[in-house]
Amino acid sequence: MMNSSQARSLGWAAVLAICLALVTVLSFKVHAVKSEVLLAERQLIWLEREKLLLETEFETRANQRQLAEWNQVEFGYAAPRSGQFLDGERQLASLGEVRGPDAPNPIRLARADIGDGAEGDAATDAAMRSPVSGAKVTLASAATEKDAGAVFTQAFGDFLIEASPIRPAKAETPRLAKALAAQGLTAQGLGE
Amino acid sequence: MNMMAVSMTAATPVMPAGRLPSVTLRARLLWLARVRVLWLVAGFALIAMIALLRIASLGFAGTAPQRTSLEEALMPPRGELTDRNGTPLARAFPAYSLWFEPGAMGDNGSPLVHSSAEAARQLKAIFPDIDEARMARRLASGKSGYLRRRILPEEANRVFALGEVALEIPRETDRYYPQGTLAAHVLGYVVEEKGGQTGMEQVLDARLSDAEKRMQPVALSIDVRVQGALEDELRRGMLATNAIGAAGIVLDVDTGEVMAMASLPEFDPNTAGAAGAVNVFNRATNGVYELGSTFKPLTVAAAIDAGVVRDFGKQWDASPVAVGKRSIKDSHPLGRSLNVPQALVHSSNTVTARVGDAMGAEKLRKTMIDLGMDRRPFIELPAKGRPIWPQGPWSRVTNMTVSFGHGLAVTPLHLASAYAAMVNGGIWRPSTLMKLAPADVPRGKRVFKESTSSRMRQMLRMISLYGTGKTADAPGYRVGGKTGSAEKAGRGGYDKTKLVSSFAAAFPMDAPRYVVVVVVDEPKGTIASSFQRTAAYTSAPIVGKLVPRIGPMLGVQPDDTRDVDISDLRYLVDKGE
Numbered sequence: 001m002m003n004s005s006q007a008r009s010l011g012w013a014a015v016l017a018i019c020l021a022l023v024t025v026l027s028f029k030v031h032a033v034k035s036e037v038l039l040a041e042r043q044l045i046w047l048e049r050e051k052l053l054l055e056t057e058f059e060t061r062a063n064q065r066q067l068a069e070w071n072q073v074e075f076g077y078a079a080p081r082s083g084q085f086l087d088g089e090r091q092l093a094s095l096g097e098v099r100g101p102d103a104p105n106p107i108r109l110a111r112a113d114i115g116d117g118a119e120g121d122a123a124t125d126a127a128m129r130s131p132v133s134g135a136k137v138t139l140a141s142a143a144t145e146k147d148a149g150a151v152f153t154q155a156f157g158d159f160l161i162e163a164s165p166i167r168p169a170k171a172e173t174p175r176l177a178k179a180l181a182a183q184g185l186t187a188q189g190l191g192e
Numbered sequence: 193m194n195m196m197a198v199s200m201t202a203a204t205p206v207m208p209a210g211r212l213p214s215v216t217l218r219a220r221l222l223w224l225a226r227v228r229v230l231w232l233v234a235g236f237a238l239i240a241m242i243a244l245l246r247i248a249s250l251g252f253a254g255t256a257p258q259r260t261s262l263e264e265a266l267m268p269p270r271g272e273l274t275d276r277n278g279t280p281l282a283r284a285f286p287a288y289s290l291w292f293e294p295g296a297m298g299d300n301g302s303p304l305v306h307s308s309a310e311a312a313r314q315l316k317a318i319f320p321d322i323d324e325a326r327m328a329r330r331l332a333s334g335k336s337g338y339l340r341r342r343i344l345p346e347e348a349n350r351v352f353a354l355g356e357v358a359l360e361i362p363r364e365t366d367r368y369y370p371q372g373t374l375a376a377h378v379l380g381y382v383v384e385e386k387g388g389q390t391g392m393e394q395v396l397d398a399r400l401s402d403a404e405k406r407m408q409p410v411a412l413s414i415d416v417r418v419q420g421a422l423e424d425e426l427r428r429g430m431l432a433t434n435a436i437g438a439a440g441i442v443l444d445v446d447t448g449e450v451m452a453m454a455s456l457p458e459f460d461p462n463t464a465g466a467a468g469a470v471n472v473f474n475r476a477t478n479g480v481y482e483l484g485s486t487f488k489p490l491t492v493a494a495a496i497d498a499g500v501v502r503d504f505g506k507q508w509d510a511s512p513v514a515v516g517k518r519s520i521k522d523s524h525p526l527g528r529s530l531n532v533p534q535a536l537v538h539s540s541n542t543v544t545a546r547v548g549d550a551m552g553a554e555k556l557r558k559t560m561i562d563l564g565m566d567r568r569p570f571i572e573l574p575a576k577g578r579p580i581w582p583q584g585p586w587s588r589v590t591n592m593t594v595s596f597g598h599g600l601a602v603t604p605l606h607l608a609s610a611y612a613a614m615v616n617g618g619i620w621r622p623s624t625l626m627k628l629a630p631a632d633v634p635r636g637k638r639v640f641k642e643s644t645s646s647r648m649r650q651m652l653r654m655i656s657l658y659g660t661g662k663t664a665d666a667p668g669y670r671v672g673g674k675t676g677s678a679e680k681a682g683r684g685g686y687d688k689t690k691l692v693s694s695f696a697a698a699f700p701m702d703a704p705r706y707v708v709v710v711v712v713d714e715p716k717g718t719i720a721s722s723f724q725r726t727a728a729y730t731s732a733p734i735v736g737k738l739v740p741r742i743g744p745m746l747g748v749q750p751d752d753t754r755d756v757d758i759s760d761l762r763y764l765v766d767k768g769e
Binding site: 041044045048049052053055056059060063064065067068079080081082083085087 | 261262265266279280283285286345368370371372373374416417419420421423424667668740741743744749750751752753
C-alpha cells in the first residue's frame, strides 16, 4: 500500500510523463509542419523557375522582330489613322446626335444586333405573363442577371418546354421573343 | 528490500546443519543474477547514452540538409534589365548544355552503352544540324567536353531518354536576351567571368551583380515597341537604298530619355561571347558625321536668338558666296534672293552662310558649345564618339561652313539633343538611357529663348509642309523636320560618291513630345528611292513611316484638326495662295 505522499509523487511522475509525451508529439508535429513548409518552398522555387522559363520562351517567340514579320506576311495591320481616334467625350457624344428634321437617312453598311440590351430585356419582360391569370411574371434570374435567361434557355430549353406550363415563355431566346413581340404575338399565345 | 529482509530473516538458521551451504549458495546466485542484470541495464544505458550523444552532436554540430531560403534560391546571378514598361530585355536564364563525360560509367569499359556511331545517329535525330560522322568520331575519341553549349529543355529531355550516362546535361545560368538582336547596341552583352561588355551591361555591371540589388530589375528608358518599330523601319530603309548602315534615335524632348536607339547593322548579344562580336560599332553614339543641312535650323535659331534675324520677310542674297579661294554654292539655283523661311524650306546653303556670317563666329560657336557639340555626347554608354570640332577661334570660313553643317562632325545623338532643346522651349538636357522618375528629370540649361523655340517649331513644320521634308509628313502627326545630305569627308576632300543622309524631326509640332533622328550611311540611288540619294528620298520616308507606328504607343494621337499656327509665316513661303 502506498501512502498519500507516495501517491502524490506517483501522480506528479505520471503528469510529467504525459507532458513529456505531449511535448514529444508536439515537436514531431512541428517538425512535420516545418518539413512540409520546406517542401512547399521547394515547389514554389520550382514553379517560379518554370514560370521564368515559360515567360522567357513566350517573350522570345513573340519578340518584336518576329511580330513585325508576322504582321508583314499574315496580318497586315497598319498604323491607325486620325479618323480612328476620338478626341474626348464631346466627340463621342456628337456621334449620337439626333438627326435634323430634313436630314437624309444615314447610309449604314453594318448593323450590330444587340440581343441582351436594355430594349431586348423590355421586350422579353413584356412577353412574359402568367398563362393562368395573365399577370406579369418577373423571373428571378432575369431580374438579377441579364444573360442568365439566355444561358438557361440554351441549356434546358427543350426539356423545360415539356415540363412546365409557364416555361415556354422563358425558354425563348430574347431575340425570338423580340421578333414575336414585333409581330403582335405574345409568348402566352405560343404556350397554349 | 522487504522481500530481501524477509528472506534474510527466514534464512537465519535455527539449526544450521546441512542446509547452510545451500542457503548461502542461493543468496550468492541471487546476488550474481542481480549483478548481471545491473550490467545488462548499464550496458543498455551506455549504448543508449552513446546513441543519444551521437544524435545530439549530429543535431548541434552536424551538417543539416542544405536549406536555401526562397529569396536566395530565386535570386538571379545577375540582375535583370527591362524596358520602361517592365518587358525583360536581358535576364539570367537557366539553360542546359550537353557535356560528354567518358568516365561517367565508373568502369574501364566503353563510355557509351551503344556504339559511338549509334549514339551519334541518335543525337542526330535530336539535333538535325550536327554532322553525324564527326559526332561519332568525337564520341569515340573519349575526350570529355561540351558537345553543345546550349540545348533546349525538350532536347535535354530527349537526350536524357537515350539512357547514355556519359551524356550529361549540366544546368548553367546564361545571360539571355529574349528580343534577340533588338537594342543590341544599347544592351551590350556579357562574357563569362569578364562581366558586361559594351552597352548598359558594362555600365551597370556593378549594380547588376550586387547581391543587395540584383533582385530588383533595372528599368531602362527605352520602350521595346518603339525600338522594334524603329529598327524595322530603319532596316527596311537601309535595305531599300542599299546603304552600308543606318542609325536612329527617338528622344523625349522634355526629359532627355532615349525612347529608342538603333544602329544597323546589328549584332546578336545571345551569340556574342568571349570572341567578341561583329558590328558592335554604335553609329548613333559613336559614329561622328558631318550632318549637313540639319544644322541650318540650329544656325537660324541662334541668329533669331541673337537678334540677327528679326524680320522674316527680309530678303537675303542667294548668289554664291566667295570666301577666300572657295565659293559656297547652293546645290541647285534658288533665285536671286530668299527670305529666311524660304532658305530653310529650300535648304539654301548661301543664305544660311550669310545669316551665320552676319551673326559672327563667336555667337554660333557659343551656341554649339551650349548644345554640347564640342564634347562627347551625354549618355551612359561607354561607346561615345568625340566630335571633330574646329579648334581655336573660328575663322569666317569655319563659321560659314558650320552654319550649314559642314566642318563639324558630331554623332546623331548630339543632333537629337540639340533638336530637343530647339523645340522644347529652349532647354537643353543631357540624354539618358535610364528611366527617370518625374522628380529626377534634370533642370537643364537654357540655350534658346522660348520665343525662338516657338518660331523654330513653325519653320520646321513649314519645311515638312512645303519643302524637302514632305516625305516625312505623316498625316495627322504634325511632323516638322529638316533633311540633311552631306558628302562624306575622305582623304583629300569630300567623296562625291559617298553620302550621309539624315533627317531630324520632332512631333507633334504644336506641342513637341519626341525628337526623331534618322541617319542613313551611304545610301545608293535605287528604284525604291527613285534613283536619288538625298535625304528627302532616303531618310525622310523612314521618319514618315515610323512616326505613325510609334505615335499612338507614345501617347501622341493623330489629329487632322490640330497643327502649329503658321499663319504669320506661311505667306512668305507659300506664294501660290
